[in-house]
Amino acid sequence: MSRLQAPPPAPVRSMTELFAIAQAMETDAVAYYNAMAVAMRQRGSAALADVFDRLAAVERGHVAQVDDWSRRQHGAVPEPTRLRWSPPDTFDVPAGEASRSRLITPYGALAAAVRQEERAFTFWSYVAAEAADDEVRRAAEHMALEELEHVAILRRERRSAWHAERGTRAPSRHLTLADLAERERAIAALLAAAPEQIAGARRPELAEQARQAVTRLDALALDHGSEPVASLTGETCSAETRSGDAPASTDDLLAAAELLVDAYLAAAEQSQNDAVVSLMHDFAAMAVTRLAALHDEAPGT
Incomplete structure (x- = not known):
């Protein structure tokens, strides 16, 4: 194969x-x-x-x-x-x-x-x-x-x-729709400026997907304000915390992309709002595909 x-x-x-x-x-x-x-x-x-x-x-x-x-x-x-x-x-x-x-x-x-x-x-x-x-x-x-x-x-x-x-448990992180939009915005900015080896030929497509996600998340956030939509604990949350809110390198990009996969899957499972659940399922699918592309093109993977 x-x-x-x-x-x-x-x-x-x-x-x-x-x-x-x-x-x-x-x-x-x-x-x-x-x-x-x-x-x-x-x-x-x-x-x-x-x-x-x-x-x-x-x-x-x-x-x-x-x-x-x-x-x-x-x-x-x-x-x-x-x-x-x-x-x-x-x-x-x-x-x-x-x-x-x-x-x-x-x-x-x-x-x-x-x-x-x-x-x-x-x-x-x-x-x-x-x-x-x-x-x-x-x-x-x-x-x-x-x-x-x-x-x-x-x-x-x-x-x-x-x-x-x-042997320890990382603190929980509660994310709002605005938080998710901010991370998509950071990913879009990095992908737009990234060298060609990051995500290969799919880089422009992934950047555009992130920008579209920002637009949809911002619009949904207007209806839900600062209400948390996902609660995360674990290695993804800790890694993203260490790298900060605005990814600036390939490792940071992967950490932010990992967090968004977990966040969208968690929001789809945890939310009681049908509109949020439907959108989170769509975004989870997009985020998983993006992460697979980033893993396959990242140095050393």
């Missing part, structure tokens, strides 16, 4: 092809986490092996869901022969390379899993956007929504691991 850096090489033409792609990606994830679990046990890291076992079990559940969906619709499990191109590799590095690292921790394992799900979300968003067939588009949108839910779950798990490794 090739690393996800761009839209798929061709639109997905049929549901049988979509099922084959989904099965291949989920099966690859099972194999990756299984290999990591075996490697961790071989070096005596039982706790970390348990983390990977749990992730593998989750991915096996995804494979079963895809198989069931295919059976209901076509009477058979997906066929690998339906693949016209190789699905992208959504992991940071191959399992063999990752398992040799002596620095990996439960938090690091979960962070890698988060990035994998973010890339999978981006992939299915691409598929949906390029689909000519309405059924394929709806199915790809469903897959993208599933991946976004997985992102939210794994990010919560990652925060728990962060607290456990440090």
